[in-house]
Amino acid sequence: MAMAELPITLAGKTKLEAELNQLVKVEREELKVSISEARELGDLKENAEYHSAKEKQAIVEGRIAQLQGILARSRVVEVSKIKSTKIVFGATVTVLDVAKDASITYRIVGEDESDSRENKISFTSPLGKALIGKEEGDTVIVKAPKGDVEFEIESFEFID
Structure with missing residues (x-):
C-alpha cells in the first residue's frame, strides 16, 4: 500500500533537507x-567510548531514516501560488482569541514542520482542522483541555 503524500511548505522541506x-x-x-x-x-566490553559512540550512531541512523521517509512522501505546496477564498493548507491566518481579546497569527503547515514556538500549526491539529475551509469573519470553536476556545477569523493570506 502506497503511503499517502504529505503536504509540506518549501521552507519546511528545506529545513528537513x-x-x-x-x-x-x-x-x-x-x-x-x-x-x-x-x-x-582495546577491549570493547568495557569500553565506554565505544558503547557511547555506537549508541549515538544508532540514534543518528534512526533520524536519517526518519527524515528520508518524511522527504520521500512529502509533496511541496507552493503557498504563494494558492488562490483561494477559503483557508487551505499553507495559509497564514490571523485569529482573534475571543476570551482573551487577543489576535494571534498562525501558519498552517505539515505535521513534520509544526512548531508552537513559531506559531506553526499542523493541518491535522485541532485548530488547523477547524480553520481549514473557513473564510474571513467565520468563528471556530476548538476543544481544548481547559474547555472550548472560540476564535474569530480576522484575515488570512498565502505567503511563502
Missing part, C-alpha cells in the same frame, strides 16, 4: 571516526 545533510555528511562521518578510535583502545 538541511538537517539530513548535516547528519549524513558531518555527524555520520564523525561517528565513524569516533568508533574506530574507540576500537583501538
Whole structure:
C-alpha cells in the first residue's frame, strides 16, 4: 500500500533537507571516526567510548531514516501560488482569541514542520482542522483541555 503524500511548505522541506545533510555528511562521518578510535583502545566490553559512540550512531541512523521517509512522501505546496477564498493548507491566518481579546497569527503547515514556538500549526491539529475551509469573519470553536476556545477569523493570506 502506497503511503499517502504529505503536504509540506518549501521552507519546511528545506529545513528537513538541511538537517539530513548535516547528519549524513558531518555527524555520520564523525561517528565513524569516533568508533574506530574507540576500537583501538582495546577491549570493547568495557569500553565506554565505544558503547557511547555506537549508541549515538544508532540514534543518528534512526533520524536519517526518519527524515528520508518524511522527504520521500512529502509533496511541496507552493503557498504563494494558492488562490483561494477559503483557508487551505499553507495559509497564514490571523485569529482573534475571543476570551482573551487577543489576535494571534498562525501558519498552517505539515505535521513534520509544526512548531508552537513559531506559531506553526499542523493541518491535522485541532485548530488547523477547524480553520481549514473557513473564510474571513467565520468563528471556530476548538476543544481544548481547559474547555472550548472560540476564535474569530480576522484575515488570512498565502505567503511563502
